[in-house]
Amino acid sequence: DTGVSQDPRHKITKRGQNVTFRCDPISEHNRLYWYRQTLGQGPEFLTYFQNEAQLEKSRLLSDRFSAERPKGSFSTLEIQRTEQGDSAMYLCASSTDRGYTRDTQYFGPGTRLTVL
Amino acid sequence: GQNIDQPTEMTATEGAIVQINCTYQTSGFNGLFWYQQHAGEAPTFLSYNVLDGLEEKGRFSSFLSRSKGYSYLLLKELQMKDSASYLCAPRASKIIFGSGTRLSIRP
Numbered sequence: 001d002t003g004v005s006q007d008p009r010h011k012i013t014k015r016g017q018n019v020t021f022r023c024d025p026i027s028e029h030n031r032l033y034w035y036r037q038t039l040g041q042g043p044e045f046l047t048y049f050q051n052e053a054q055l056e057k058s059r060l061l062s063d064r065f066s067a068e069r070p071k072g073s074f075s076t077l078e079i080q081r082t083e084q085g086d087s088a089m090y091l092c093a094s095s096t097d098r099g100y101t102r103d104t105q106y107f108g109p110g111t112r113l114t115v116l
Numbered sequence: 117g118q119n120i121d122q123p124t125e126m127t128a129t130e131g132a133i134v135q136i137n138c139t140y141q142t143s144g145f146n147g148l149f150w151y152q153q154h155a156g157e158a159p160t161f162l163s164y165n166v167l168d169g170l171e172e173k174g175r176f177s178s179f180l181s182r183s184k185g186y187s188y189l190l191l192k193e194l195q196m197k198d199s200a201s202y203l204c205a206p207r208a209s210k211i212i213f214g215s216g217t218r219l220s221i222r223p
Contacts, residue, residue, distance in 0.1 A: 035213075040215065041215050041216075042203050042205075042213030042214050042215050042216050043159065043203075043213045044213075045210060045211075045212070048210065056209075056210065091158055091159075103146075103147070103164075103207070104149070104161055104164060105149075105161070105211060106161060107158035107159050107160070108158060109157070109158050110157075110158050
C-alpha cells in the first residue's frame with residue numbers, strides 16, 4: 001500500500017498529557033498537510049509543509065501545537081498539555097506540485113484523539 | 117472573507133440521480149475539489165474543476181461556474197454505498213473545506 005499512513009489510529013489520553021502523531025505521505029509527494037476534523041464539520045486546516053519547510057500555520061493553532069517534517073518525508077504533530085477541546089480526528093494529507101495529479105490532496109486514515 | 121455553502125443533508129433513492137450544490141466565496145480561486153467521506157473514514161478525492169463546465173467521471177460528474185461561484189456534484193445510478201458526506205472544497209491559496217452534505221440513500 002503506497003498511500004498516506006498515520007500512526008496511531010486511535011489515542012486516548014488524559015487532560016494535560018502530551019501526544020505525538022506521525023504521518024507518512026505518499027513517497028513522491030513534496031507537500032504535506034495537517035487538518036483537524038470534528039463531528040459534522042469539514043476538515044479544518046492546521047499547517048502545511050513543502051518539503052521540510054513549514055510554509056503556513058493556521059492562526060487558530062495555539063502554541064500548544066507544533067509540527068515538524070525534518071527530512072521532508074514523514075511529519076509529526078505534537079499537542080502539549082492536551083485539553084478536552086482537542087478531541088477530534090487529526091488528518092494528514094499529501095500532494096505533489098508536479099504532473100497530472102498536482103495539488104490533489106490524498107488523505108491518510110486519520111488519528112482519532114480522545115482527551116479525558 | 118471565505119464562505120462555502122452546501123446543504124447539510126440530502127436523501128435520495130437507490131438507482132436515482134442526485135445533485136449536490138455548492139456556492140462559495142473565496143479570496144482568489146484556483147479550482148474546486150469534491151471529496152467523498154464515509155462515516156469514520158478519511159476523505160477520498162472525487163473530482164477537480166479548474167475551468168468552467170462539466171467534468172464527467174463514471175457515475176459522478178462535477179460542474180463549475182467561476183463567475184457565479186457555483187459548483188455541483190451529480191451522482192447517477194445511486195448505490196447504497198454512495199451514502200456518505202460530500203465535501204465541496206474550493207482552493208484559493210489553500211484548499212478550504214465546507215462542512216459537507218450528508219447524503220442518505222434509501223432502498
